[in-house]
Amino acid sequence: MSFMGLPALVVAAVGAIAAGAVLLLYLLRSIPRPQPVSNVDFWLKAAEAAKPSWLFSTRIPVFAMLLTLLVALLTVLLAGDPSADSGLEGTTVVVLDAGRSMGARHGGGRRIDRAVELLEQLVGRATVTGEVAVIRAGVRPSVLVPLTSSPRELGRALERTRPMIDDGDSDLDAAVRLAAGLAARFDEPRRIVVVSDRRPEADGVPFELVSVGDAGETLAIVTFGARRDPVALGEYLVLCEVEAFTRHPARARLIIRDLDVVVFEEDIELEPGERVTYTASGSTRLEGELSARLEDVQVEGTRDALAADDVAFATVPPLSSTRVLLVTQGNRYLETALGLDPTVELEQVTPAELAARRFDAASFRQFQVVVYDRCLPDQLLPHPGVMMIDPPADPGDLRFGRVLEQPRLTSMATDHPVLESVDLGGTALERGRVLLAGPEDRVLVRSERHALSLARETPGERRIVLGFDPAASDLVRRPAFPLLMHNAVVWLAHDQAPPHSSSMPGTILTLPAGVVTAPGGEDREVRAGIYSSTDTAGIYEVNRHPRAISAVELAGPIDAAPVQPARRGPSGLPPLAFFVGLLLLAVMTTEWVLLHRGRI
Amino acid sequence: MAEQGEVAVGLLDQRSKRLLEQLRLVVRPRTTSSGQGEHRSDALASGVEFADHRKYVPGDDVRRIDWKAFARHRQLFLKVYEEEREIRISVLLDVSRSMTRGEPPKQGVAKSLSAAFGSIGMKQFDQVRVIPFSQDLGRERTAARSKAELPHLEREIEAIETEDLTDFAATARAFIDRSPGRGLVVIVTDLMDLSDWGDSFRVLARAGHEICLVHVTCIEDVRPRFPGGELQLRDVETGREVTVRVNPALMEAYRAEVAAHVARCKETCIKVGGRFISAPVELPLHDLLRTVLAPAVSVV
Numbered sequence: 001m002s003f004m005g006l007p008a009l010v011v012a013a014v015g016a017i018a019a020g021a022v023l024l025l026y027l028l029r030s031i032p033r034p035q036p037v038s039n040v041d042f043w044l045k046a047a048e049a050a051k052p053s054w055l056f057s058t059r060i061p062v063f064a065m066l067l068t069l070l071v072a073l074l075t076v077l078l079a080g081d082p083s084a085d086s087g088l089e090g091t092t093v094v095v096l097d098a099g100r101s102m103g104a105r106h107g108g109g110r111r112i113d114r115a116v117e118l119l120e121q122l123v124g125r126a127t128v129t130g131e132v133a134v135i136r137a138g139v140r141p142s143v144l145v146p147l148t149s150s151p152r153e154l155g156r157a158l159e160r161t162r163p164m165i166d167d168g169d170s171d172l173d174a175a176v177r178l179a180a181g182l183a184a185r186f187d188e189p190r191r192i193v194v195v196s197d198r199r200p201e202a203d204g205v206p207f208e209l210v211s212v213g214d215a216g217e218t219l220a221i222v223t224f225g226a227r228r229d230p231v232a233l234g235e236y237l238v239l240c241e242v243e244a245f246t247r248h249p250a251r252a253r254l255i256i257r258d259l260d261v262v263v264f265e266e267d268i269e270l271e272p273g274e275r276v277t278y279t280a281s282g283s284t285r286l287e288g289e290l291s292a293r294l295e296d297v298q299v300e301g302t303r304d305a306l307a308a309d310d311v312a313f314a315t316v317p318p319l320s321s322t323r324v325l326l327v328t329q330g331n332r333y334l335e336t337a338l339g340l341d342p343t344v345e346l347e348q349v350t351p352a353e354l355a356a357r358r359f360d361a362a363s364f365r366q367f368q369v370v371v372y373d374r375c376l377p378d379q380l381l382p383h384p385g386v387m388m389i390d391p392p393a394d395p396g397d398l399r400f401g402r403v404l405e406q407p408r409l410t411s412m413a414t415d416h417p418v419l420e421s422v423d424l425g426g427t428a429l430e431r432g433r434v435l436l437a438g439p440e441d442r443v444l445v446r447s448e449r450h451a452l453s454l455a456r457e458t459p460g461e462r463r464i465v466l467g468f469d470p471a472a473s474d475l476v477r478r479p480a481f482p483l484l485m486h487n488a489v490v491w492l493a494h495d496q497a498p499p500h501s502s503s504m505p506g507t508i509l510t511l512p513a514g515v516v517t518a519p520g521g522e523d524r525e526v527r528a529g530i531y532s533s534t535d536t537a538g539i540y541e542v543n544r545h546p547r548a549i550s551a552v553e554l555a556g557p558i559d560a561a562p563v564q565p566a567r568r569g570p571s572g573l574p575p576l577a578f579f580v581g582l583l584l585l586a587v588m589t590t591e592w593v594l595l596h597r598g599r600i
Numbered sequence: 601m602a603e604q605g606e607v608a609v610g611l612l613d614q615r616s617k618r619l620l621e622q623l624r625l626v627v628r629p630r631t632t633s634s635g636q637g638e639h640r641s642d643a644l645a646s647g648v649e650f651a652d653h654r655k656y657v658p659g660d661d662v663r664r665i666d667w668k669a670f671a672r673h674r675q676l677f678l679k680v681y682e683e684e685r686e687i688r689i690s691v692l693l694d695v696s697r698s699m700t701r702g703e704p705p706k707q708g709v710a711k712s713l714s715a716a717f718g719s720i721g722m723k724q725f726d727q728v729r730v731i732p733f734s735q736d737l738g739r740e741r742t743a744a745r746s747k748a749e750l751p752h753l754e755r756e757i758e759a760i761e762t763e764d765l766t767d768f769a770a771t772a773r774a775f776i777d778r779s780p781g782r783g784l785v786v787i788v789t790d791l792m793d794l795s796d797w798g799d800s801f802r803v804l805a806r807a808g809h810e811i812c813l814v815h816v817t818c819i820e821d822v823r824p825r826f827p828g829g830e831l832q833l834r835d836v837e838t839g840r841e842v843t844v845r846v847n848p849a850l851m852e853a854y855r856a857e858v859a860a861h862v863a864r865c866k867e868t869c870i871k872v873g874g875r876f877i878s879a880p881v882e883l884p885l886h887d888l889l890r891t892v893l894a895p896a897v898s899v900v
Binding site: 031032033034035036037038039040041042043044045046047049050 | 843
């Protein structure tokens, strides 16, 4: 027998201390209390008459002491988490699964964490009498720790491994073969211990499996979103990606609805690990509330392990027009891009006309967005949404750097709403002016380390600055240009409605003060701007604007396996602690019934 | 109630003394002594209480011939009167160490009861002696006869000191040797001695004494409530120590043993014409006198 929870020496030491404590207690108990009486002869005669049974004899303290000793030693044994096997002797090669599924969480901890804990215990036992090597079974198996008997070295290596999980399935079979090859170099006894959430199929290689879970198979919606079609007025586009986190083919029916209207319905079949993108379109001038569902999900040989990733939600902003004032000497590409945008109501003026019309601040604000194309007025009126394209001079609150000839765009902030779905890769610019970004600026486009485009957001004001002239590049001839302008106008108009992106359940939302209506219809007033009751996936209405909360971002394999099988020891036998616990309970009950129940 | 060793305080409080004023000792007539007293005796002589007639025989005192009877029956009859005599009350007070046990200690109660018997006796002009005993009969205190001597008697009783062992057989033999006359023997004891008390009672009865056995009890003796587990019992008289494991069976056996011993003493006492009184120390003295002494005395 060996111990999983504590080293055998520690168990023995604690057991000795417990035994000493019990014996001391017995000795203290065995000192009788003095009691004067009138005449002991009566007691002696009574003692003869009583003829006590063994349960009442003076040997009872000895019996009780022995029982207490047994209970104490069993308790220590139980604390040591005994295992029925005889420990690890000789050479042990441990294969530690570091594949994607080992990141699955069970009760707050990941499988890899549990695996490392188990390994640390195994190492503690194995290094006493033998040597241990650890093979990391990731996408490509590798030897993590060569053969060593140093538990400290192994512990450090395992601690480093804990946060590292490969973004893919582990090649467990290859890892076991590698372990077999390593073990074959050494004499018997030798063994291979695999710590994983699945059983490798290594033919002919004997190994022992320490299971830390069971990778569930699930068919999941991993991406679901919708946006207005910048070209087709009133239409929206839907993108839905489904991935099979399975080891067998999976089938389902994918249905996408806008409220009750079905906009997409198809029977789908995916191979193991396959990811398929589905697109659909719909039409509404109002806010769209979209849902995607996988129905009748079938995974060959098993069941869909997670239902939460079979549904996703998205919203579409309502169709609205934005008044845009374009100040330009003439730019047919820009005029066309803005003029064809069905959501834009365009008014075009030259810089001279702008100066002649003498806008005051209030009348200037009738335009939601003002675009200065290669020009700037003498006095820049304050405005909440301004776009400056290749400004000829410093507007006062922005510093220019040098001019770059034929700069190459090296990085784009694709997570910014202005560059959403905009591909600027490979754009050829004639020249570009370097913009010196301030702390409130977000660099949208860089050429090496130089900023060529900025998005500035300050309270009550947004501004986009392009340090280059699109007309002097091939950008205006690419589909990205109208999309860029559309995104820019939408972002500059910065509607007060919350963004139409999806969030994960449980996300803490930062919202304007108002009323949030949950999917169940329950209203809750939000005062502090923080809303955290987002546990349920669905469409939440924020001040009557819908907002989607979906589990789509959870649909990776890391959280897709809720099944947690009971841990089994390396021996494969039921946990010995269970029987020890039962014995302990029986002993304590027997002692109480025989010695203490109803006794003085 | 006076505590052990408190000489300055009287053994009987005023309330108890008032109660004792209303009580009177009743003894069998043959227990009376030869002295004049207030008790009816079995001697038919020149008393004032008419008892019976008997035929005249030569030698009788002619002054006691009932001439009215002679006129009616033409035979000579003598009037016979009961003679009222005193009794000698001997209070044998157990002063062995076992009497120090109990809450309050048995010895204090025993002394109060002894004083109570003395008070009643002296009120009836009886001769009262309090004699302590343990292994043997102790020194006899001066016999008291009148109520005026009660405080002196109380002080003497209070001054009696505790001794060691109990041996009532030796005590009884010594008492008979020392007091050949008849009388009432009040034995105030806790009976915590396993030897046969019955033989001694019979010896006293054969000597003409009337026995009144006052059994002073305490809970510790008759129904102890000791904690369970190992106890080292120490005999307060002999100092002997015995280790026992206290359990319900042992406690029950002990209670039965004590009860049987007391029952044997009581049976023998009653069989020889004596009286048995149980006096638990837990009762207040006044209640003890009122309820416990009732079988032994009568209300005036």
